[in-house]
Amino acid sequence: MASAKVSVPFNLHRIEIKNSKDAEAAVRSVSPCEESVPLMAPKLLFCVLKLEGVRSPMANILKQEALSLGAEAAISQYSVNCSKPTSDVVLAGTHKQLRKLAAKIRMQSAPLTDERSKEYIGLSDAILGELKERH
Known part of the structure; x- marks a missing residue:
């Protein structure tokens, strides 16, 4: 059943934000105090990433930390009990959230063996690299 169109006393439309300049312009378009622009603009930058072939234990950690x-x-339903060795992951969040996620993943590399540590650092660097490309 189609919903009835309701008349509202304001206009609503979608805006496209592709980078930090777009985000800052969108915030400034509503005339906030200038000091708030750098606080609000990063929250308007949203990113969706797909990681393929992530080890199931790491996919679980990514899910929890995200x-x-x-x-x-x-993540795959088979990641929870690690019944399959790998999972693809669709990661979504603001740039700010994903930067924090990358930092948390990197911190978890410290107590691990060299091979596992490199995996965590590599994942962290890959996320940050994608965000830089989109900045």
Whole structure:
């Protein structure tokens, strides 16, 4: 059943934000105090990344850490019990959330063996690299 169109006393339309300049312009378009622009603009930059072939234990960690930051990580149903060795991951969040996620993943590399540590650092660097390309 189609919903009835309701008349409202304001206009609503979608805006496209592709980079930090677009985000700053969008915030400035509503005339906030200038000091608030750098606080609000990063929250308008949203990113969705797909990682392929992530080890299931790492996919689980990504999911938990992403959720703790208010981001999202969709993983395979088989990752929870590691019944399959790898999972693809769809990671989504603001640039700010994903930067924090990359930092948390990097911190977890410290107590690991060299091989596992490199995997965590590589993942962190890959996320940050994608965000820089989109900045």
